[in-house]
Amino acid sequence: MARVGIIPVRDATDRELMDISGRYMLSLSLDEMKAIQAYFRSIGRDPTDVELNTIAQTWSEHCYHKTFKGIIETEDGVIDSLLESYIFKASRELAKPWCLVVFEDNAGIIGLERDWAIAVKVETHNHPTALDPYGGAGTGTGGVFRDVIGVGARPILSIDVLFFGPLDYPYELLPQGVMHPRRVMRGAVAGIRDYGNKMGVPTACGAIGFDEGYVCNPLVYAGCVGIMPFSRYTRKPKPGDLIVLAGGRTGRDGLRGVTFASTELTPDSERVSAVSVQIGNPIEEKKLLDAIMRSRDEYSEPLYSAITDCGGGGLSSAVGEMARGIGAEVELSLVPLKYRGLEPWEIWLSESQERMVLAVPEENIDRLMRIFGEEDCEATVIGRFTSTRRLKVYYDGEVVCDLDLEFLFKGIPRVRRKAYWKPPHEEDPDFPMPEDLMDILKHMLSDPNIASKEWVIRQYDHEVQARMVVKPMVGIHGDGPSDACILKPLRDSWIGVVVSCGVNPKYSSHPYKMALSVVDESVRNNVAVGGRRIALLDNFSWGNPERGETLGALVEAVKGCYDAAKAFDTPFISGKDSLYNEYRLPDGSYRSIPGTLLITAVGIIPDVRRAVTMDFKEPGNPIYIVGNTRCELGGSYYYSTIGVRGGIIPSVDLKNAKLIMDGIVEAIDLGYVKSCHDCSEGGLAVALAESCFSGGLGVEVWLSEVSRLDLARDDKILFSESNSRFIVEVRRGREDDFEKIFYGLPCRKIGYTTSGSRLVIHGLDGKIYEEDIWVFKKAWKSTFNW
Amino acid sequence: MKVRTLILRVPGTNCDQETVEAFEEAGSHVDLKHINSLIRDSTRLDDYHIFCIPGGFSYGDDLGAGKILACQLKYRLRRPIERFISEGKIILGICNGFQALVKAGLLPGLNGAFNRQEATLALNEGGLFVDRWVYVRCEETRCKPLNSLAKTIFYMPVNHAEGRFIAPPSILDVLEDDGYIVFRYVDPYGSISREWNPNGSMNNIAGICNMDGNIVGLMPHPEKHIHQYTHPSWTRLDRMSNVNCLRLFKALVDYAYTHLA
Incomplete structure (x- = not known):
């Protein structure tokens, strides 16, 4: 029975x-x-x-x-699918020939050179991390690696962007059932460390941010970049192919993870949904990777006709997706279990980690099984693809599921939601300029969001595989904050892959401008080291979309993504959304995260030997600022540090921004640039301080030279967070050539590097601000000196 | 005859590709083989001159770093390894490979190979995994293949959680007095300094050899710095004057070519 x-x-x-x-x-x-x-x-x-x-x-x-595929009624009309109308549309209109697989498979795939291609995916693992920081973040990493392995690529980079509540959050204010941010952070970092390091994938790109909005709902974005010979890409299971389940065994961990992730968290979540968090074992996944790479490469064709990750939804989702358009039959009693006693539905839904499903033509099965045997990796035939267009599942020969695939994939009624949006009133506040701007700068440098994350970065292995040409930490002492990382993935080529991120929840009150800003940030970080031909990934973490204002904000952000992608000529190749990041309290009230958009940018650099880092290189070189500085201090670290409210969220001058980015790349290629750093959190002042102490050099600049609009105060010039700006150290004697590139664009020489250790800033009315660079460095490094 | 190097792969090995590259750049023929093929005797250790165990987390480092791999070496591959050593052939262990050689009793092996474990690599003083570039000085020792490099200061990363070399005083004295200590953590100028010791290793020990000098192991990763563009500050360096670790692999391959091939 x-x-x-x-x-x-x-x-x-x-x-x-x-x-x-x-x-x-x-x-x-x-x-x-x-x-x-x-x-x-x-x-x-x-x-x-x-x-x-x-x-x-x-x-x-x-x-x-x-939600993203549904119908959304807004005050400006009806949107028939956010994805189709904006995200896919941008990629379609940009129509880049190097975009090989876009939004169709587990990961986006772009060409590199010859037959080599790059696969990229970024995922979220927010809900599991809230319940079990170590396990949730670790399996998030393991899961995104499998997404990349699932298109037949070898992972070469792990990306992690994390958001937590403030580390000094008072214990007595924690809602029932919520862990302290410090505990969540330690657990999440350890989980990512242990998974990435053991898998041998360098973790070298990411960010960590803190905000009260993440106390109940921490965010974990886990990303992965992989490399593959594109001629080995295959995703066509044929009727008659065997269904092979490979890797770890199936247990009760990770049941209903995806439906759990599609609701709010509550104080009961831990009791009700603890089994939704999977248990990771990176070595199992490493064996799986080794076996799959051999199955891909050892013969003239891959031994499988299709392969996919067994992640959210378990077998039901993996086999169901592969069976689309054909059909499949599975015998659940063949699935190897961790222990006895699982119900059929549990076997079918379990999200136990380190499992992949392969479609294997019968004539290849012996070869495949031999390889998996040699790698000590379990693989089991559990069924066969058919041509019945039905998903038929047996347990001990008895039918337990017989569904029409057409209904399963197309029978879902489209959701209709309403979205409201009112742009916020923005006004720059009036307040007297503080006296000691250098002291404020010191405080900003030690703000957890800006401060050195060395304590975390050093726990991650960023050297394994020996491909890292620009590392997360650069400069004279190897601890300066790099804008992006560069990998040299091929032994016989100098081509590099450039990866960077953009994210800023402090701008979430104006989601359209936030989207422009984070696309700009991700692109300018990429450009700052020499990246170009950039592809983007969008990852939204948002609150409950059934609430009109929350959805309205999401729509605004999506519109910003479209406009920015078009302007920067940067197509989206993959993305994901995580909604319902909210916490429902027993009294019925809720807490939501600030809408958080992460943009990951993946560019290339034709010759990594041309790459540029952000540390000042030599005394006596001219320092330029490229890009306009405006009165844009809404959401700035300056205002939050001195306790001022309001302000105007930075926007992007889309026409000039693209020209500025192109100019920076040209100047780098021509060898005019000795160092380049983008201005972001903390503005010009923070960027200058970072480049100084990373290079062990001083700098002297004149604020009167900064090209600016509507700004006549030292503090606002120093700390404005206007987008599309770079601090560039130009090779001596190349000033004219450099300026020529930016003809007609804001580009001004503001000073020069010095051999001392002083940061010297001349104010508009002759006032001199001055401090030792090592004082700044100490402040910057003291926060996470754990 | 070309020098032949065997690089071992086990579940959890993850520095195999760059180690292959390093030995190939050094002029060796390289085969990368899974331990199961050695255990099943389809790969013969006898066919090689150099046997290298690269870094990673062998078998997940369950039971302690390199412990299970050490047991595999000791109980499944003992005879071929003993024969290999007795012929004066070279064994190199990097990071996890070093941990396994120490725990198998092959390093330092004062009382003979596989006899007993005489030292260990404990959890770092800082208590955490650490990724950091370090200066490593090659010493003049009984390790003949590397003697041409004595006093050379190399720059390479450490990437480990269990890398603190410790041994009882009686053993440590022998290692010091009889030239077993091949690599030490030093400051940029080559002086021994506590500040530049990344894990709290006794006497700043980064790597050691056996009595005959043909088994050598070290915690840091020379294979990560075989060309200048992986140097963490290469954008600041004079592009021609950068000593990298390829010389280390070349010294081993050259020695094998002269004495073994």
Whole structure:
């Protein structure tokens, strides 16, 4: 007797349908439950628990992205799918021939040179990290590696962007069931460290931010870059191919992870959903990687016809996706288990880590099994692809699931949501200029968001694989903050892959400008070291989209993504959204994260020997600022440091921004640039201080020379966070050539580097601000001196 | 005849590709083989002159860094390894490979190979995994293949959690007095300094050899610096004057070519 339950939905009332959704943790809406009811009425039977769970996983926000694909009514008209109308549209219109696989597979794929291609994916693992920081962040990393392995690429870089609550948050204010940010951070960093280091993938790119909005809902973005010979890319399972489950064994860990991720967290989450967090084992995944790479390369063709990661939704999602358009049959009793006693639906849904599903033509199965055997990696045939267009699952020979794939993938009713948006009123506040700007600068440098993250970075192995040409820490003492990292992935070529990020939740009150700003930041970080031909990934972490204002803000951010991508000529190649990052308190009130958009930029540099780093190189070189400084201090670290509210969030002059970026790349290629650093958090002042102490050199600059609009105060020039700006140290004697490149654009010589250790700034009215660079460095390094 | 190097791969090895590259750049023929093929005797250690165990987390470093791999060497590959050593052939262990050689009793092996473990690599003084570039001085020792490099200061990264070399005083004295200490952490000018010791190793020991000088192991990663563009500050250096670690691999391959091939 198969251990399978039948759930009577055909005669259920609306209320009963919602009870079923709640009881089985399906996270489905009434519309969706009714669609299921209609389907089973039409075929004249009730669903099994396996079937109902399969549908819930497939239709979850996490797997299906129903908000991004849904219909959104706004005051300016109806948007038919945010993805189609903005994100995909930008990529379609830019139509880059080097974009090989865009939004179609587990990872985006772009060409590098010859047959070599780069696969990139960024994911979120926010909900599991809130419950189990170590396990949640670690398996987030493991999961995104598998996304890249799942397109047949070898991971060469791990990216991690983390957001936590303030580290000094008072314990007594923590809501019930919430861990202290310090504990969450230590756990998450350790989880990423242990997974990445053991897998042998360098972790060298990312950011860590702190804000009160993340106390209940920490964010973990985990990304991965991989390299592959594109001729070995295959994703066409054929009827008759065997379904092989490879890697770790299946257990009860990670049940219903995707439906869990599609709801808010509550104080009960730990009790109810602890099994939704998976348990990671990086060595298992390393064996899987070794075996898959051999299966890919050892013969004239890959031994598999398709491969995919077994992640969210487990087998139900992996096999279901692969079976689309053909069909599949699976015998669950063949699945190797960690321990006995799993119900059929548990085997089918388990998100146990380190598993991949391969479609293997029968004639290749012996070769494949030999390779996996030699690598000590378990692989099991659990079924076969068919041409029935049905997903048929057995347990001990008995049918436990028999679904029409057409219904499973297309039967979901489209969600309709309403979005409202009112642009915030922005005004620069009036306040007297503080006296001691250098003391404020010192405080800003020790702000956890700006301060050195060396304590974290050194725990991550960024040397393994020996491909890292520009490392996360650069400069005379190897600890300055690099704008981006550069990998040289091929032994026989000087071409480099340039990876950078842009993210700034402090601008979330104006999501359109935030999107422009973070695209600009990611691109300018990339450009600052010499990157070009940039592809973008978008990752949204947002609150509950069923609330009009929250969705309205999301729509604004998506519009900003489209406009910026078009202006910078940078297509999106992959992305993901994580919604419902909220915490519901027992009294019914909720806390939401600030809408957080991470943009990851992946560029190339034709010759890594031309790369530039941000540390000042020699005394006596002219220092330029490229880009206009405006009165844009809304969300700035200056205002938060001195406790001033309001201000104007930085925007982007889209026309000039692109020209500035192109100019920087040209100047780097021509060898005029000795160092280059972007101005971002903390503005010109922080950028200058960082370049000084990273290079062990002083600098003397005149604020009167800074090209600026509507700004006549030293503090605002120093700390404005206007976008598209670079501090460039130009090779002596090349000033004219450099200026020629920026003809017609804001580009001004503001001073020069000095051999001392003084940062000297001449104010507009002759006042001199001065401090020792090592004082700044000490402040910058003291925060995370754990 | 060309020098032949075997690089060992086990579940969790992750520095294999760059180690292959280093030995190839040094002029050796290189084969990268899984330990299972040695255990099943389809790969013969006898066919090689150099045997290198690269870095990684062998078998997850469960039971302690390199411990399970040490058992594999000791109980599954003992005979071929003993034969290999007795012929004067070279074994190199880097990072996890070094940890395994020490725990298998091959380094320093004062009482003979596989006899007993005489030292260990404990958790770093800082208690955490550390990724940091260090200066490493090559000493004049009983390790003949590397004697041509004595006093050379190399620059390379350490990437480990368990790298603090410790040994009982009686053993440490022998290592010091009889020329077993091949590599030490030093400051940029070559002086021994506590500040430049990344993990708290006794006497700043970064690597040691055995009595015959043909087994050598070290915690830092020379294979990560075989060309100048992985140097963490290469954008500041005079592009021609950069000593990298390829010389270390060349010295081993040249020695094998002269004495073994």
